[in-house]
Amino acid sequence: MSHVSSHSPHGQSPLRTVQVLGGGSAGSSAHVRSLTSGLVARGVRVTVCAPAEADHAYGFTGVGAQHVPVPRSSDPASVAALRTACADADLVHAHGLHAALRAALALSGRRVPLVVTWHTRSHAEGARAHLLRLLERRVAKAAAVVLGTSSDLVDRARRRGARDARLAAVAFPAPRTPVEHGDPDRLRHKARAELGAIDRPLLMAVGSLDRHRGYDTLLDAARAWRHLDPAPLLVIAGEGPLRAVLQRRIEDEGLPVRLIGRRDDITELLAAAEIALLPSSWESRSVLAQEALHARVPLVATAVGGVPELVGDAAELVPYGDAEALAEAVVRLLGDPARREVLQEKGVRQAATWPTEDETVAQVLSVYDELTQHRPLG
Template sequence: MTDASSAPRWPGSVALVLASSTGGVGQHVRSVARGLAEAGASVLVCGPAATQEQFDFTGAGARFVPVEIPASPTPADARAVAALRRALADAKVDVVHAHGLRAGLVAVLARPAVPLVVTWHNAVLAGGLRGQLSRLAERVVARSATIALGASADLVARAAALGAPDARLAPVAAPTLPAPRRRRTAVRAEFGVAAGQPLILSVGRLHPQKRYDVLVDAAARWRTRRPAPVVVIAGSGPAYLPLAARISAARAPVTLLGHRTDVADLLAGADLALVTSDWEARQLFAQEALRAGVPLVATDVGGLPELVGDAAVLVPPGDVDAVDAAVRGLLDDDARRAELARRGVERAAAWPTEADTVAALAALYAELSPPGSGPARPDAGAPSTGQR
């Protein structure tokens, strides 16, 4: 992270709220918590105990109170609302900032007596009853939050269309990866990659939204290439078993690595990065790949086009033929890969940094809680709206 001394000091108190997370949202909240704490704020993180175990918010300088908000609505939501309400009453914060629709809904129902900011990190893609309930939750959260922040322009437009009184863009910076600890040759040797053989990497949660089925189907076609590329996917999630079965049935040259903490090493060994999602905002792996100078093929969805510009090859979502053609084209064109690597590094250098993200949030919190205003202190039974 860039030195936090560059961020404006905001000596207030904020509660950051998140639901179950194993990836980008949890990483972002840890980054924000660390930056705000270093800039002089008092930071409370409320979320499932598992998120503290994975992201170590207390190690980033925050206090942590467990509030079990699952990834999907359950009858336990009422307990989560009550737990968050107690945590906020004890902490007496100036601002509540929820990350994601699930955390945002619980925060709205907890009725904080201070301004509520909700960052929209993901679009609702589900259909059926679950999709209907999620879209209802979107509307409630949009209209109830003091400010809606969208991680991409389409999310800002969505929040505004649903009635958000104040919707703004708030790009999410990927935390800077550490330097690789292993040499390129050592990383490639781990996966049995021979000299001259391509290594293709994708990193993300194993979830239907990521459309790894498209990647597997495309990779099955590459089996006949000489040399055939080695494809690895780093991540864990509910789609593991279906994906493993699909890889086996297709005899695709794909290995599921599970959760990895050495993404910097994996990128150092990779020749190509691949994102096949149905939707993304400012996907962290896409940012990491461009920063590392690894040529990227990604789907033309959500916030990805505005993120990567002309520094990546964009393909339609769900299109196996397009993924296949894009990857083959790059593997056969060393000069094109080198040009994309150069453009990627240049593009990444212009993105907001973690320190920029923290500075923007500190300024927003100061706007919502000007000096001397202090958090409201209603009686325990008094209703409050969450509106400023």
């Protein structure tokens, strides 16, 4: 890596960066916290512009950043607050499309490099899909460098006119909650008892109850594994607009499925499951997939977006929207403890290939360095 100007060579003042976070998914918020911690440790000044609740949840100030509360809306007040926060920045790094658009507006007319990390892809149809394309194009062209968290996001950024798009190194996010220490078997038993899966296999899916998550297909598959004895219990953690529709289907069809809403003990619940399920229509670096492999929980996932690249041969991959393939993969795995064990071992090996927090920070710093090497002396 080239010299890092944040170490203030030749009398330069420390590098001043602003990290801009919108609503922030669990993945992007954890990434910004990890990045902030690493940058501060290397002498970089970091201001995080994010909604107040994001700082409460992720503690940016706790790792040495200054936090400026900026609401996630694109109203003029929010852009003005960002403009003020970025007034003396050497570089601005926005996470997500909406945060990037606001950062581009706040920086208009100023020659401050903008780095954008695309963490995920937005889903839209009809007129909104057209608006989304315009937004993606605007952001791709405004950024000096776009970092995409999966190869297909890098390709997408290039198609939208990015001058420089690269694959981002993104470290596995630390568990969403401190894991309870204690006897793992006892904790597992406790979680299974609470969910009602003492004498039956437990299957777990996590994610907002939205259309692109593939829960319709998952419920179709649950119909097919009802005949197993004992019938596995599928638990879905997450909240969203489809809750009522899904709940009605579960009741009408008598499906062995429970919606348990938003939870802050996902790590413990996942560790208690036989199989983790990811039926989405698209994912980049799915937090659930990473947590499952890390926790040695066999994963059945759709072969979409960045999933195959992320999990390698350490998961059972099925086509999106194919309930039969999904059900078959689950039934086969439940009946084959040896295959589950193979996936557990492969999962641990695959997780060891993911970038570390240090590698993530080093990559971002080298990008910052490229873009700010002609800074004036302090």
